[in-house]
Amino acid sequence: MKSLKMFVAIAIVVAVSFSLVSFEMGWVVPAADAAIRNPVTTSAASVAAGKTEYTAKCKMCHGATGVGVGTMAKPSNFTLPAFKAQTDGAIFYKINSGFDKMPSYKTKIADANTKWNIVNYLRTL
Ligand code: HEC
Numbered sequence: 001m002k003s004l005k006m007f008v009a010i011a012i013v014v015a016v017s018f019s020l021v022s023f024e025m026g027w028v029v030p031a032a033d034a035a036i037r038n039p040v041t042t043s044a045a046s047v048a049a050g051k052t053e054y055t056a057k058c059k060m061c062h063g064a065t066g067v068g069v070g071t072m073a074k075p076s077n078f079t080l081p082a083f084k085a086q087t088d089g090a091i092f093y094k095i096n097s098g099f100d101k102m103p104s105y106k107t108k109i110a111d112a113n114t115k116w117n118i119v120n121y122l123r124t125l
Pocket of ligand 1: 091
């Protein structure tokens with residue numbers, strides 16, 4: 001019984017430290033993904049298509065202006081210089097991977113060009 005309690009205690013300590021490590025590391029984009037070039041040249045048509053998709057699937061959390069609806073999209077804010085400084089590839093990766101409360105759109109939006117259109121739209125916010 002004593003060793004079982006000890007085991008449970010150790011398991012809890014290990015689980016907590018792992019979650020702290022991933023919290024510290026945050027949302028890491030692999031360099032190879034950040035370097036991927038956006039194959040969809042931005043245009044009025046691409047931005048409009050991206051906006052339609054964003055309005056249907058992202059606006060409820062990120063808001064019409066990209067600053068976030070209440071705390072739904074915290075800490076993201078598409079209008080900040082820190083967001084804009086990221087490469088298109090990094091933004092595309094984040095849409096696919098998701099993180100914490102941000103859903104993964106890897107299969108929810110299967111078509112890659114649809115996601116590149118969204119990236120082009122986010123650039124206009
Ligand atoms: C359920 C709410 C929710 C929905 C729906 C949602 N997001 Fe997010 N999103 C988040 C949250 C929360 C974060 C911040 C995650 C973090 O950093 O902890 C985020 C972060 C992001 C980021 C990274 C921002 C940065 O600062 O680098 C991008 C890009 C993004 N979302 C795009 C999208 C797109 C595109 C869609 C729609 C296809 C979408 N999100 C739908 C909640 C949501």
